[in-house]
Amino acid sequence: MQSKAFVISADSFIAFTLLLFLIMLSLFYLSQISMTSWDYVDMVNIVRDEATILEKSRSLESAIDQRSAEPLLSMLDASPGEYCFDAAIFTAQNNSLPIVYALKGGCDRSFSDLSSVERTIVSTSGGVAKFYVARISGWVK
Amino acid sequence: MMSKKGFLFTISVIFFASTLVIFSQTYLSDNILREKLVLNNEKAGVQPFVSDDVACDIYRIVGLDFDARANPVLGKVYLSFHDYIPKDVYVPSAVSSYSAFLDANYFPRVAGDTSLDVSNLSDGTVEIFFNQIFGYYYNSTEREAKIFQDNGAALTRIDLNIDVSNDLNGFEWITSNTGSVAVNIFYSDDSNSADFTTTINPLQESRLRLKYLDGNVDIVLGYVSSKTNSFAVDSNTPASIEYDLILEYSSSPSSLPIAFNSRMDYSNPIMDANTFVRHKN
Numbered sequence: 001m002q003s004k005a006f007v008i009s010a011d012s013f014i015a016f017t018l019l020l021f022l023i024m025l026s027l028f029y030l031s032q033i034s035m036t037s038w039d040y041v042d043m044v045n046i047v048r049d050e051a052t053i054l055e056k057s058r059s060l061e062s063a064i065d066q067r068s069a070e071p072l073l074s075m076l077d078a079s080p081g082e083y084c085f086d087a088a089i090f091t092a093q094n095n096s097l098p099i100v101y102a103l104k105g106g107c108d109r110s111f112s113d114l115s116s117v118e119r120t121i122v123s124t125s126g127g128v129a130k131f132y133v134a135r136i137s138g139w140v141k
Numbered sequence: 142m143m144s145k146k147g148f149l150f151t152i153s154v155i156f157f158a159s160t161l162v163i164f165s166q167t168y169l170s171d172n173i174l175r176e177k178l179v180l181n182n183e184k185a186g187v188q189p190f191v192s193d194d195v196a197c198d199i200y201r202i203v204g205l206d207f208d209a210r211a212n213p214v215l216g217k218v219y220l221s222f223h224d225y226i227p228k229d230v231y232v233p234s235a236v237s238s239y240s241a242f243l244d245a246n247y248f249p250r251v252a253g254d255t256s257l258d259v260s261n262l263s264d265g266t267v268e269i270f271f272n273q274i275f276g277y278y279y280n281s282t283e284r285e286a287k288i289f290q291d292n293g294a295a296l297t298r299i300d301l302n303i304d305v306s307n308d309l310n311g312f313e314w315i316t317s318n319t320g321s322v323a324v325n326i327f328y329s330d331d332s333n334s335a336d337f338t339t340t341i342n343p344l345q346e347s348r349l350r351l352k353y354l355d356g357n358v359d360i361v362l363g364y365v366s367s368k369t370n371s372f373a374v375d376s377n378t379p380a381s382i383e384y385d386l387i388l389e390y391s392s393s394p395s396s397l398p399i400a401f402n403s404r405m406d407y408s409n410p411i412m413d414a415n416t417f418v419r420h421k422n
Contacts, residue, residue, distance in 0.1 A: 011148070011151060012151075014151075015150075015151040015154055015155070018154075018155055018158070019154055019155070019158050022155075022158035022159060022161065022162050023158065023161070025162050025165075026158075026161045026162050026164075026165040027165075029162070029165040029166050029168070029169045030165050030168070030169070032169050033168065033169055033172045034172075034176070037176040037179045037180050038179065040180075040183075041179060041180075041183050044183065048190055052190070052193070055194065055197055056197065061201070092242055092245075092246050095246070117190070118247070118250060118251075119194050120194055120195070120198055120242070120243065120246075120247050121198070122198040122201040122202055122239060123201075124201060124202065124204065124229040124230050124235075125229075127229055127230060128230065129202055129230045129235035129238060129239065131238070131239060131242040131246070133246060133247065
C-alpha cells in the first residue's frame, strides 16, 4: 500500500512539474509577441503627415528663405499635443550641420523610439534653383 | 485500476498542455510573420510619399499654381492657373540639376531603388496632365503657355486677369470668331488697364494681340495648335507677364489627378512601380 502511494505521489509530482513547465513555456512564447511594428508604422505615418504639412504649407521653403525657425515652429506647435517633432534643414552639400533647426515647444529630445523622414525642398528665390533636404523626426511625448 | 485512471489523467494533462504550447508557439510565429509583412509593406509605402515630394518640388521649379475642381452636379470642370512668363528660373536646366541632386543626395537614402526620368520636362517644354483630359504646356524658349483639352471637353467660359510689366502701345483682334464661350479679360500694365468682354467660337481661333514697342503678347482662344477648346499666351517681349486664368469646361470626369510628364521608377523586394510623378493638392 505504501509503495503504491509512493508511485502515485511520484507520478503526480512529475505530472505537475511537467504541467508547470509546459505552462511556463506557453507563457514564454506569448510574452515574445510584440506590437511594436504597429507603433512604428503609426509613428512614421504621423511624421510623414507632418512633413507633408510643412512642405505643402511652404513652411520649409519660408524657413530657408528667411533662415529662421519661426515658420516651422508655428506649424510644429499646432501639431497634436501627445507627439513631439523637430525639423532640421540641410543644404545639398552638408547634411550634418543644419542651416535651420526647430524643436516643437514643450518637447525635449528624450525618447525611446524615434521616427524620421526626409523631404527635398527647392527654393527658387533670387532666380536660381537651390536644393535642400529637410529631416523631420517625431516621437511620443 | 486506480493507478490506471491516474495514468490516463496524467497523459491527458500532458496532451492538453502540449497543445497549449503548440498553439502559443504557432501564435508567436504567426505574429512574427505578420510583423515582417507589415514592415516590408511599410517600406513599399514610402513610394507615394517620394513621388509627391518630387512632384511638389517640380511644381516649385515650374512656378505654377494650379487647381482642378469638378462639379459633377453641374457637369462642369474648373481649371485655375496662376502663372508667370517667364518663370523665375530656366526650367529645363533647373529640372536637370534637381534630378542630379536627387540621384546624389536623396534617392540613395530612400528604402528601395528609385530613379526619376525628367527628360520630358528638361527638353524645353513642361507638360502637366490632368487625368489625360486636359494638359498644360509651357515652352521656356518660346515663352508660350498653352492649356489644351484632349478628350472632347467643351469650353464654356474663360476668365483671364493678365498683368504685363510693360507699357501697352495698342491692341488688335487679329482673328475673332464669335460663338457660345463667354470671355472676360481684364488687362493691366505699368500705366494702363482695359476690359475685354466678348464671346468666341471654341472651334476656331480668336487671337487678341497686345502690342508693345519691344514686341507683342498674343492671347489665343479656341483653336490653338490643332486643338479646339483651348487657350494660349504667346509672348515675344522681354516683359514679365503674370496671369490668373479660370477655364470652365462641360465635362464630368470622376477625378482629375495631376501628373507631370516625368516618370518615376521604384522597386524593392516586394514591389515594382512605374508611374507619372503625381501631385496631390
